[in-house]
Amino acid sequence: MDISVYRPGELSGTERAAWSTMQSQAHLLGTPQLANPFLAPEFALAVGRCRRGVRIAVIREDGEPAAFLPFQRSPLGVGRAIGLGVSDAQGLVHRPGFQWDSRELLHACGLSVLEFDHLVEGQKPFESAPMRSFASPVIDVDQGYAAYLAWLLENSPKFSRRTLSKERKLGRDVGPVRYVHDERDPAVLRRLLGWKSAQYRRTGRSDRFAHPWIVQLVDQLFHTRTASFAGLLSVLYAGDRPVAAHFGIRSERVLSCWFPAYDPAYAKFSPGLVLHLRMAEGAAARGLAYIDLGRGNKEYKDCLKTRELSVSEGWVSRPHPVALWQRAHRVPVRALRNTVVSRPELFAPADRLLKRMGRIRSGG
Structure with missing residues (x-):
C-alpha cells in the first residue's frame, strides 16, 4: 500500500474532492454506510482545528487516492478514531472493493493501536480484531x-x-x-x-x-x-x-x-x-x-x-508494548460500562442514581 499521512491543513483540494466523491457515490456502489457526515472531510478538518494530533492517512492505488483514514494520535502512538466520544460514525472511507492490511496501515500511521467506538459496517480488516456491535436506529x-x-x-x-x-x-x-x-x-x-x-x-x-x-x-x-x-x-x-x-x-x-x-x-x-x-x-x-x-x-x-x-466498539492493534498497556487500561472500563448499559436490571438503578446525583448537583 502507498500510504501518506498528513496534517488536516496539508490535504490538497484534489484529495478532498476525491474523498467527497467517494461519499456521494457510496449509496450507488454498495457502501451506503460511508455516506455518514461524521465520515466527511469537513468533519475531520473541523476536529483538526479544535484538537491536537489529528492526522489523515491517504492510501493511493496507481497514484490516485483509494481510501482516507482520519484519526487522532498521541505522542506515544495511541490512536483514536477522529472525534472519539462525540462522533457517531468512524472508519476508513474507500473505493468499492478496496482491501487493506490493518497492521500495515497502523505502522504507516505511527500507531500501535487504534480505538473505535462507532466503527461502521463493512470494515472487515478492522473487524478481524475483537469488536462488540451495537444497534444504531x-x-x-x-x-x-x-x-x-x-x-x-x-x-x-x-x-x-x-x-x-x-x-x-x-x-x-x-x-x-x-x-x-x-x-x-x-x-x-x-x-x-x-x-x-x-x-x-x-x-x-x-x-x-x-x-x-x-x-x-x-x-x-x-x-x-x-x-x-x-x-x-x-x-x-x-x-x-x-x-x-x-x-x-x-x-x-x-x-x-x-x-x-x-x-x-x-x-x-x-x-x-x-x-x-x-x-x-x-x-x-x-x-x-x-x-x-x-x-x-x-x-x-x-x-x-x-x-x-450496526456500529462496533473495540481496538485494532499491532504487536507493541504500548498496545498491550492500552488494552489492559481501557478494556475493563468499557466492558463494565457496556454491561450496565445492556442489562435493564443494572441500567435502571444506575440511571436513577445518576439522576438523583444530577438533582443534587443542580440544587434540586
Whole structure:
C-alpha cells in the first residue's frame, strides 16, 4: 500500500474532492454506510482545528487516492478514531472493493493501536480484531414524509397519535407551532447548548459542553457549508419562542442526530418528540435518505425508528508494548460500562442514581 499521512491543513483540494466523491457515490456502489457526515472531510478538518494530533492517512492505488483514514494520535502512538466520544460514525472511507492490511496501515500511521467506538459496517480488516456491535436506529425518509408517517401510525400508533395531539395542544396553549429546518441564528444555537448542558447536569451525566473544544467544534460546524456537507440547526417554535432544537450534521443523503434538547418549561407538550417528526419531514423534503438517531437504547428511538444499522466498539492493534498497556487500561472500563448499559436490571438503578446525583448537583 502507498500510504501518506498528513496534517488536516496539508490535504490538497484534489484529495478532498476525491474523498467527497467517494461519499456521494457510496449509496450507488454498495457502501451506503460511508455516506455518514461524521465520515466527511469537513468533519475531520473541523476536529483538526479544535484538537491536537489529528492526522489523515491517504492510501493511493496507481497514484490516485483509494481510501482516507482520519484519526487522532498521541505522542506515544495511541490512536483514536477522529472525534472519539462525540462522533457517531468512524472508519476508513474507500473505493468499492478496496482491501487493506490493518497492521500495515497502523505502522504507516505511527500507531500501535487504534480505538473505535462507532466503527461502521463493512470494515472487515478492522473487524478481524475483537469488536462488540451495537444497534444504531435510523428513520428512513427516502419514500417521503407521508410514507414515513403512515408507517409510524401503523407500527407505533399510540406514540404517533399522542405526539401529534401534543403538537396541536402546544399550538393552542402557547402559540402557533412553526418549524425551521435550517436556522442560522447563532443565539438560538447558544440557547440549545444551554438546554443541553442543563440536561446533562440534571440527569447526572458529564456535561460535554464543559469542554471548550466541543463548543468550538459545534461552532465550527455550524458555520461549515459545502455542497455535500453542513452543520444543521433545526428549531421548533411555539409563537416566537423556541421550545426545542437540534444541532447535527448532514451529508448529501444522511442527517446525523447529535444534540437534541428542549425547554423543560414545555415538557408536558413533548416538544422534543414533535421536533423529531418535523425533522423527518424536513429531511424528506430536502431529498435525504434517512436520519441516523445514533447508538443508544432510548424509548423514543424505538418508537421512531424504521430499522437499525450496526456500529462496533473495540481496538485494532499491532504487536507493541504500548498496545498491550492500552488494552489492559481501557478494556475493563468499557466492558463494565457496556454491561450496565445492556442489562435493564443494572441500567435502571444506575440511571436513577445518576439522576438523583444530577438533582443534587443542580440544587434540586
